[in-house]
Amino acid sequence: MEDLGWWGVVLAVLAGAIRVSTPFLFVSLGELLTEKSGRINLGLEGTLVMGAMSGYAISYLTGSPWLGVLVAGVAGALFGMLHAAICSLPRVNDIAVGIALMLLGTGLAFFLGKAFIQPQAPILPAIDFGWWSDVPQVRAALQINVLFVIGLLLAPFLLWVLTNTRWGLIVRTVGDSADAARAMGYSVDLVRLAATMAGGFLAGIGGSFLSLYYPGSWNEGLSSGQGLMAVALVIFARWHPIRCLGAALLFGGAGALGPALQSVGVSQGYYLFNAAPYVLTLVIMIATCSPTRTLAGAPGELSITK
Amino acid sequence: MVDQIARLPRTASPLFPGFSLDSVRRGAEAILIPVGALLATAIVFGLFVAAAGADPLETYSLMYRGAFGTWFSWQNTLQRTAPLLLTALCVALPAKLGLVIIGGEGALVMGGLVSAAVGAALIGVPPWLLLGLMAMAGMAAGGAWIALAGALRQFRGVNETISSLLLAYIAIALMNHMVEGPLRDPASLNKPSTPPLGEANMIGSIPGLDVHWGLVFGLIACLAAYVLMQRTTFGFGARMVGGNVRAARMAGLSVTTLSMITCFLAGASAGLAGMVEVAAVHGSAKASLVAGYGYTGILIAFIARQNPLAVIPVALMFGGIAASGGLLQRRLDLPDATILVLQGIAFVMILASDTLYGRFRIFQPRG
Known part of the structure; x- marks a missing residue:
């Protein structure tokens, strides 16, 4: 194995950006x-954990990791449904319900997932994009999962749906x-139910x-x-899917910093480097938010944001 | 139409002057709706446990025994109630201003870490002084942590719910770093911790009980918070900000000062919980400080409808539930996450029950 020195760190951060960013991207x-x-779901952290558990369990039980991904999405959609149903009751605060579902999702996943901590389930395959290189680190870095590619395509697709289709307009x-929506004859609760369920589906896949x-x-x-940071990330991306993609890659890179430094022997401050994504999120929120005006692009x- | 005449003013009952039936109705609503939500929780959780293969009735009787059944379990419950009282205040106080702060875990960890550092640095001074300084340092650290979230909200418009939770993750990382690095006790091998305080410097037990003084601190804090919010000008101002920020500004209240002080007090109470955990339970700061008290505190504050006095019975109940977890694990083979599931269901039910306020005619004022 060649010694890449500090270039190894850069490479590991870039590779990590791709690998670690996928859950950020989906959530x-x-x-x-x-x-x-028009509704915020803070409970996606719980949805993420629930998706991780159910996907792993199904993959272990059936031997098919892709079925696991699908079930994780369905579990996420069910959590989204619960969130939307409770929030549609009058005088119920969506932020508080999100916090509650964060606790419930995590608790339920830990409860049901107890049996699956030990066994090894079949995991998703990766596509080898690094066949042209002789450097093992580069080859490892370019082992890219299909889900990342799907996420990469999903961002422009979502932008297209939101800007160019009837559904996006609704x-x-x-x-x-x-x-205005009510005056046009659309059911606000129904549209939010669909949007929250679809959002939960994606978060489950991210898990x-x-x-x-x-x-x-x-x-x-x-x-x-990760689920909570993704909420902050959406604010940073100003509710724009393509900027979400960029932000997810940035967060992935920050998340990969700690392990990358550790791999070249910098173990001092390991925990501090692991906190990099949280600090980055906070700094970004401080930089982008403003006490006096509403953020551009905010629903x-x-x-x-009110 | 006819009713209206019959329902004309009757502010005070003739039997007890100054006692109004309407306040009873409002009080009954505030108590009965949460109790109803908790009963619904009990039913859903019972079904859940039954689906997991355990007998719901046996589960509940074991929970009761594990929480309040014996003198030993009572003490175990009270031991866990102490930090919960303080972390629930960390949510309830800012809620009066309309702020949703959920990072109490971070303030607890910072309070524990800083007080342990102070304790380790000043070892040798008389125990009462040492503990006093530790408590002040812990409260200052926790207070600063939540005040930071409040300041970000006030000056930069950063959502306090997200920032306080991010700060909690940062606090935990900071503690892990300090405990494994600069503040590590060389003698702690497998489980790194700060240097131990020593038996002589620990907070002792309440005479006649095997429960440390932290419980008393928690009760005093709840009473003080109630008086502050309901009986002082400061509290009136804070509640006014929570009701309508613009009106409060028009009335000349300084929203910034009110929210900074409230956030500091909230963080200080969670920081005190961390100090008590260090000085009465663990003897040093270490990873086991992160025990989820901050998160349970959120739930308790919401069930208590952000009322510092109502926090006391609710914290006692959840202290009991936490204390019974071990028994459920041993006797029914239910995983420790069972308690988390129960808390999650309770939280969802309580929030859903918010929609019921004002729906029942029997609770409405007739005056």
Whole structure:
């Protein structure tokens, strides 16, 4: 194995950006869709953990990791349904319901996932994009999972749906002015239910990536706030799917910094480097938010920016 | 129409002057709706446990025994209630201003870490002084942590719910770093920790009980928070900000000062919980400080409807539930996450029950 020195760190961060960003990407696209309909779902952290657990369990029980991904998405959609159903009751606060579902999702996943901590389930395959290189680190870095590619295509697709289709217009109308949508004869609750379920579906898939590809096993410390950071990431991306993609890659790179430094022997401050994504999120939020004006691109009905 | 005449003013009951039936109705609503939500939780959780292959009735009787059945379990429950009282205040106080702060775990960890560092640095001074300084340092650290989230909200418009939770993750990382690096006790091998305080410097037990003084701190804090919010000008201002920020500004209240002080007090109470955990339970700061008290505190504050006095019975109940977890694990082979599931269901039910307020005619004022 060649010694790449500090270039190894750069390479590992870039490779990590691709690998670690996938769950960020899926959760943030899901959250973006939900927020476009005017509701915020803080519970995606719980959905993510639930997706990771159910995907892993199904992959172990059936031997098919892709079935696991699908079931993870369905589990996420069910959580989205629960969120939307409770929030559609009058005088119920969507942020608080999100916090509750964060606790419920995590608890349920830990409860049901107890039996799946030990066994090894079949995990998702990777596509080898690095066949042309002789350097093992480069080859390892270019082992890219199919889900990342799907996420890469999903971002422009979502942008197209939101800007150019009838459905996208309905979702945005509901998100910007519930009264206008009602006047046009659309059911606000129904549209939000669909958007929250679709968002939960994507977040569940993001969770399955954690357990079925990287790190590639199920345990209780699997998610460390990715679902929550994705919510902040959507604000940073100003509710734009393509900027979400860029932000997810940035967060992935920050998340890969700690392990990359450790691999070249920098173990001092390992925990501090692991906190890099949280600090980055906070710094980004401080830089982008403003106390006096509403953020450009924010859906008008969103409680978090009002 | 006819009713209206019959329902004309009757503010005070003739039997007890100054006692109004309407306040009873409102009080009954505030108590009965959460109790109803908790009963619904019990039914859903019972079904869940039954689906997992355990007998729901046996589960509940074991939970009761594990929480309040014996003197030993009572003490175990009270031991866990102490930090929960304080972390619930960390949510309930800012909620009066309309802020949703959920990073109490971070303030607890910072309070524990800083107080342990102070304790280790000043070892040798008389125990009462050492503990006093530790408590002040822990409260200052926790207070600063939540005040930071409040400041970001005030000055930069950063959502306090997200920032406080991010700060909690950062606090945990910071503690792990300090405990494994600069503050590590060389004698702690497998489980790194800060240097131990020593038996003589620990917070002792309440006489006649095997429960440490942290419980008393928690009760005093809840009473003080109630008085502050309901009986002082400061509290009136804070509640006004929570009701309508613009009106509060028009009335000349400084929203910034009110929210910064409230956030500091909230963080200080969670920081005190961390200090008590260090000085009464663990003897040093280490990874086991992160025990989820901050998250359970959120749930308790919401069930108590952000009322510091109502926090006391609710915290006792969840202290009991946490204490019974071990028994459920041993006797029914249910995983420790069972308690988390119960908490999650309770949280969802309580929030869903918010929609019921004002729906029942029997609770409405007739005056």
